[in-house]
Amino acid sequence: MFGNEEQKRQYLPKLASGQWIGAWGLTEPNTGSDAGNMRTVAVLDGDYWIINGAKNFITHxxxxxxxxxxxxxxxxxxxxxxxxxxxxxxxxxx
Ligand SMILES: Cc1cc2nc3c(=O)[nH]c(=O)nc-3n(C[C@H](O)[C@H](O)[C@H](O)COP(=O)(O)OP(=O)(O)OC[C@H]3O[C@@H](n4cnc5c(N)ncnc54)[C@H](O)[C@@H]3O)c2cc1C
Incomplete structure (x- = not known):
C-alpha cells in the first residue's frame, strides 16, 4: 500500500508468486506491543540510512x-x- 511504483514492480511479483518469502520486522525485545517506544533507530547519514537495533519473534x-x-x-x-x-x-x- 505504501511502496512506490518501483518497489512494487521489484518485489510484488516475486512475493505474490512465492519465488521470494517476505518478513515483517516490527517486534523487539522488551517493546513488543509498545512499538512507539522501539529502540531500533534509523539515522540518515549522507545518502544512506544507518539502522541499529535488534528484533525478535520475526517469522521468516x-x-x-x-x-x-x-x-x-x-x-x-x-x-x-x-x-x-x-x-x-x-x-x-x-
Ligand atoms: C509465532 C510468532 C510469530 C511472530 N511473528 C512476528 C513477525 O513476523 N513480525 C513481528 O514483528 N512480530 C512477530 N511476532 C511478535 C508478536 O507480534 C508479539 O508477540 C506482539 O507484538 C506482542 O509483543 P510481546 O510478545 O512482547 O508482548 P508484550 O508487549 O509484552 O505484551 C504482553 C501482553 O500485555 C498486553 N499489553 C501490552 N501493552 C498493553 C497495554 N498498554 N494495555 C493493556 N495490555 C497491554 C498485550 O496485549 C499482551 O497480551 C510473532 C510472535 C509469535 C509468537
Whole structure:
C-alpha cells in the first residue's frame, strides 16, 4: 500500500508468486506491543540510512528473502515516529 511504483514492480511479483518469502520486522525485545517506544533507530547519514537495533519473534526473519523492517526515525512515543525500510537478504545482520 505504501511502496512506490518501483518497489512494487521489484518485489510484488516475486512475493505474490512465492519465488521470494517476505518478513515483517516490527517486534523487539522488551517493546513488543509498545512499538512507539522501539529502540531500533534509523539515522540518515549522507545518502544512506544507518539502522541499529535488534528484533525478535520475526517469522521468516532468517529464511526470508526480503524484510520490511520498522525503525524509529523520531523521538520515542511521539506520533509518526517510525519508518519502514525494505531490506534484502544479505543486508540483514543476525
Ligand atoms: C509465532 C510468532 C510469530 C511472530 N511473528 C512476528 C513477525 O513476523 N513480525 C513481528 O514483528 N512480530 C512477530 N511476532 C511478535 C508478536 O507480534 C508479539 O508477540 C506482539 O507484538 C506482542 O509483543 P510481546 O510478545 O512482547 O508482548 P508484550 O508487549 O509484552 O505484551 C504482553 C501482553 O500485555 C498486553 N499489553 C501490552 N501493552 C498493553 C497495554 N498498554 N494495555 C493493556 N495490555 C497491554 C498485550 O496485549 C499482551 O497480551 C510473532 C510472535 C509469535 C509468537
Amino acid at each position: 526473519g532468517i529464511s526470508g528473502n526480503v524484510a520490511v523492517v520498522i525503525a524509529r526515525t523520531g523521538a520515542p512515543n511521539q506520533g509518526q515516529n517510525s519508518s519502514a525500510f525494505v531490506i534484502e537478504e544479505g543486508r540483514l545482520a543476525f
